[in-house]
Amino acid sequence: MPKILDVKNLSVHFASPQGHTQAVDRVSFHLDQGETLGIVGESGSGKSVTALSIMRLLPSPPAGISSEAITLYPRDGGSKEIEISTLGESEMQRLRGAEIAMIFQEPMTSLNPVFRCGDQVTEAIRLHQKVDAEAARKQTLLLFEKVRLPDPERIFRSYPHQISGGQKQRVMIAMAMSCKPGILIADEPTTALDVTVQKAILDLMRELKEESGLSMLFISHDLGVISDICDRVLVMYQGKIVEEGPVQKILRNPEHPYTRGLVACRPSLKHKWHRMPTVSDFLDNSRHEAQVVSADETEQRRKSLYDSDPLLQVKDMLVRFPAEKNWLGRPVKWLNAVDRVSFDVFQGETFGLAGESGCGKTTLGKAIARLTDMDSGQIIYNGTALHDLSIEAFKPYRRDIQVVFQDPYSSLNPRMAIGRAIMEPMQVHKRFDSDKQRREKAVELLETVGLQADQFQRYPHEFSGGQRQRICIARALALEPRFLVCDEIVSALDVSVQATVLNLLADLQEKYGLTYLFISHDLSVIKQMCDRLLVMNKGKVEAVGYPEDIFRNPEREYVRELIAAIPGKE
């Protein structure tokens, strides 16, 4: 196959008052016509920066881009090559969208909120093709049909906030395809989406590619997704390409230690590990053989877990939100976020709560911690009916039931040193008599979650996502809770970091006998972590039981779809 894009020795650095960061370091690769090339790596590895610098979308300064050559070859076998790195801004502008199009990670923020979806697509068409408004409109509607948007006319008129995340990404794809580009760069296009939506989008992209002979550069941190869609893959680590080759070869026979770690640290659907393998195990070559939990061990654990009475019983929980209000502001229609859900959680257990966004799993977790009100139902914790307690009487139970939230970036106060943040709940609940003791406890907790005592005075922005999530866990542990609600706590983290946080949770459970309500949209993580799981859909229970039963033999169609949508299953 002839090449369509050739990148030679691309380097990107960022200059800041603090110094000089080399984001991409002499990267060379090529893209063949009709090929899908994956770039995989963790956040900060330089994969997005590489893509953005091909499109010249990086603000410069602070970015400094240099390359020997970035050459775009003509699609139709003509001889006119374009050297992108020497193009002027106005020539570059004509190239963007027409020859190379791009879709981005966040469909929620990638569309302009104040313009209608249709107008945002026609704008690109009219710009590059010089057609009139009516022709552009017709083309757009056709494209919407092609990306399988329901009711194209309605989507055309809708503003981005009126359609779902998956639909927004379809609009983005339609926009990118509108001028029939030769190359499509997709920067984590499905990371922010639910698994089933992700699968549909991947299917669509594959189809569009085959239909139009498009070449794709597909960026993702998720090897599973990459293996589903790509022909060839580049592995990037610290700004360099460390390995390159056909996807199947890389997955089966990774050579570089980083790649080996990346392949190994994904939660497996086949078996449960004692400890998740992590990337650092491979990088410093101190790898212990990852041990699989045997059937006997599982049996034994279950015996000891389910011997006693449940620690938490939820009965017929109903939480609803007003969906429509009349002119007096009185709700006339309700949306049942949690629709009469019942389950038990036992002491020391990890109980998984799975489902897609909007299924009510977060609301359920919040209702248990009483961060949102229940309309009816019962919550019985350790024999006490929590739902009957006044706010004042509930207070002691707040110590027992703690929550760790999804986004480690926004759940820490940026102006509070992390040590203070860990001490704060102890002060509120008057745990210990003096701040000195609380400080000692906070330091101890920092060390427990794998941070250092001398980081006590640091502020959240100085930490990475994984470290921040550790801080949040330490803060939750400050009150010595027995029950921890973990709401999507690894969703915002890279796969490689995810494994280390999951290992930490397992260690803490062993050490303190904690009980987890583990909420996640990622079934493979749930399967790795949980003793039992509950699958929710639209507020209702779809399945509840042991993971192996549900995975092997899903009764409901919805659960089957959910399992089928997990990327990268061999």
Next chain:
Amino acid sequence: MAIYILRRLGYGLLVMLLVVTTISGIIFLAPVDPAQLTFGQRSDVSTVEAKTAELGLDQPLYMQLLHYLKDISPVSLEPDKADHLRKYRYHTLFRVGNEQLLVLKLPYLRESYQTGRPVSEILAEVIPATALLAFTALLLASLLGIFFGIVAALKAHSRWDQLISVISVFGYSLPSYVTAMLLALIFGYMLGAWTGLDIQGSLFVIDDFGDWQLRWQNLILPALALGLRPVALITQLTRSAMLDVLSQDYVRTATAKGIPARIVVVKHALRNALNPIVSAISGWFAALLTGAFFVENVFNFKGLGAATVTALLNFDIPVVLGCVLFTSVVFVVINLLADLLYAWLDPRVVMR
């Protein structure tokens, strides 16, 4: 939408009611006798008493307030007597019983204690000049402020940005009457021969032949003086809003689909940055309409600000109440318009 507007107007009425009540409460507490003020030095006891009765000043405070509210209400029940109805401009809706009429009328703001002229006439005289002044000042401020703000945001942290920042901080810290005096001094006096502008003067002037004349040039300096601080504020607001918006994903999307930078900035970015600017402009517009007193005073520009303060100094209660009432109407209406504008600019805004 219609329900929303109606409800907002309802709240507006409540606001005006509160304003009238509070202001009358404060004024009536003041130790002056309006009836006495009307006659000045020519007063004797009997005329003052007659006037007191005529104005209803001998009645308890709440009765006075109720009478005033009835006067300004556009719909009211009035006794069918010619000398009572004389002061209103009304239209009879229908008769209630034998002696009462339900009338639709223009709000009656009473007459000035000082001059005996109807308050509505006084307001009608000063409002157009002030409105025009405020509008010009703010139009100028918006155009310049948004332009400078965009430039500063696009060239963030450059020399241009710093220069604009320094000038706008300076402009913002300068009280408007100081600006007014400086402008009057420089362009009206020192460069007066060259600019052809006067140091002082109103928009409407009576010429030597006793005719009203419109003097557009008298608008220039007051508008500049009034507009300077808003320019500074709008510049800063636009700069920070634009900086925020320019780093958004959808701006990158727009660039990625090949839209020229100029259109990306003006169409995709600016529209998203407008909300804080609209709220600043609307708040300032309402304030300028009513509070341009200092600048009006410096330029001897006959406007609402000047009228309000003169009335306050003379305890001319009906005029004060009329001015304040007008002010509150302006605030209510402009706030409503601003909210409607938000919703038009950003479809995510829901009007409830």
